Amino acid sequence: MARLPDAFIDDLLARTDIVEVVNARVPLKRKGKEWTARCPFHDERTPSFYVVPHKQFYKCFGCGASGTAINFVMQYDRLEFLDAVEELAKRAGMEMPRDNKPRDADDDSRELYAALEAAAKFFQRELPKSDKARAYFDARGVDAATREQFQLGYAPEGFSALKDTLGGDERRMKLLERGGMFSRSDKGHVYDKFRNRVMFPICDRRGRAIAFGGRVIDKDDSPKYLNSPETQLFHKGRELYGLWQARQANQKLDRLIVVEGYMDVVSLFQFGVTQAVATLGTATTPDHAELLFRNAPDAYFCFDGDKAGRGAAWKAVESVLPRMKDGRQAFFLFLPEGEDPDTIVRSQGKDAFDARLRDATPLSQFFFDEMGKDVNLRTLDGKAKLAERCKPLLAQIPDGAFADLMRARLAELTGIGAQAQAVPTAHATMPPRRAGVRPTQKMSLVRSAIVLLLHAPDIALEVPAPFAFAGLRLPGIELLCELLDVIHARPGIGVGALVEHFEGHEQFAALQKLALQELPGEEAAWRSEFLDAIAQLEKQAMQQRIDELETRMREAGLDNVEKYELRALLAARAKSH
Secondary structure: OOOOOOOHHHHHHHOOOHHHHHOOEEEEEOOOEEEOOOOOOOOOOOEEEEEEEOOOOOEEOOOOOOHHHHHHHHHHHHOHHHHHHHHHHHOOOOOOOOOOOHHHHHHHHHHEEEHHHHHHHHHHHOOOOHHHHHHHHOOOOOOHHHHHHHEEEEEEOOOOHHHHHOOOOOOHHHHHOOOOOOOOOOOOEEEEEOOEEEEEEEEEOOOEEEEEEEOOOOOOOOOOOEEEEOOOOOOOHOOOOOOOHHHHHHOOOOEEEEEEOOEEEHHHHHOOOEEEEOOOOOOOOOHHHHHHHHOOOEEEEEEEEOOHHHHOOOOOHHHHHHHHHOEEEEEEEEEEOOOHHHHHHHHOHHHHHHHHHHHOEEEHHHHHHHHHHOOOOOOHHHHHHHHHHHHHHHHOOOOHHHHHHHHHHHHHHHHHOOOOOHOHOOOOOOOOHHHHHOOOOOOOOOHHHHHHHOOHHHHHHHOOOOOOOOOOOOOOHHHHHHHHHHHOOOOOOOOHHHHHOOOOOOHHHHHHHHHHOOOOOOHHHHHHHHHHHHHHHHHHHHHHHHHHHHHHHHHHOOOOOHHHHHHHHHHHHHHOO
């Protein structure tokens, strides 16, 4: 489906009572203007989860979870964006807008899903017919229930078993080829891609088959694993094998364990470890990391202990660090040579595997061990080298306790930045009420304007574009202009939706905190204060341009156009005084 119109999303959020949505899933208690509860996304004894109804926004000051009603439904019900929107739209009595794509594009996607589902069923039917395929799964200890749970199958020998069974008409043949089920020779001959392999369907978040992995049965065959190519439905860097089954097997996922192979996932499930997933023949990507943490607060990466395994672990670190909001954890388990999760769980059982997970290396320890393994911390040069290596990576961690502690650990190891760590950050964990206490230091004009916009977005409509202060060289001007642009493009946008528009922006966390401050006074007073701030910024921009022109006049002279501009600006300045 194409991107939903912003106007529809804004209308949906305006019609949705976030308190009702959250309270239906997590019992809330009123606390002043807000509602509070123990956070459903991490374990805590003291409530730090707040719902702010007049801003249609929620925020946990413990783990950092935040957003609109849509975000909450996505995170709590583990739904994709469109599914969460559809759920809320039904509740609000709204009809989902028609796609911007042609109607037959939807039909085409449905037919492609159906074709791949038919292929999955074909492979499942073939499994009982093959003695060697059954023997393979028997030898690996995979029982009938697990085979059914993962829709395991077998691709027969020969070049046309699937093609002959499902490719009876030209339309179906084209769909299967687009779905990656066929290969084509240099002469244009089409034949089955998967042959004489046990088959592992790869499912999307709705449980639909979107691709396949095939493993050889005969040891002499190669390659050992063969995956579907990238297609309209399948992008290997965005999918995790076994995630659908993990979500079905666990009412709440406390952890996800990333392993390397299909059989590792299947065997772990067979022995009761039902939180395993696998990347699909590729390193852990940022999309994988986001998907992991969207489904569980803790991620365990299980790799071989050799050089390649540690290299894969470091790739995971690079993808995970920018997503390490408070409340999330990552661990690394390195296995002995010749072992993998499949062999360990089959020979030693679930308890032994769980014991290894409990002893896994935390992300923080692995990070500093790897960064400092060739550094001599007994020398000043070594300490400086480690600091320079670490700082760019640590800068990617979202603001919060974990980021502070990682920087504090670097300061402890090197002595660099120790003084900076003493700066108090208690405001970051204060609940909304206390966050509203104004600091003794007066806010800058830009920051003041941003805060006011985040409490009454519609006042932006009184500032016409283009904005006269846009060229002002002050911190935050660019963000202020972005906020104004969004509100002008989406009149009536609420606070929650406005903040969520900036998800992924480097100032996203700061905007969240500012939006949750309590401001004294009423909206009429905010409007006056905002317009006054804008007027002062416009005066500063005017003075900045006057200074530029006067400097140029002294150094190189002005052309006629610039002289006219300077006279006009000086007249306008005199008039405004």
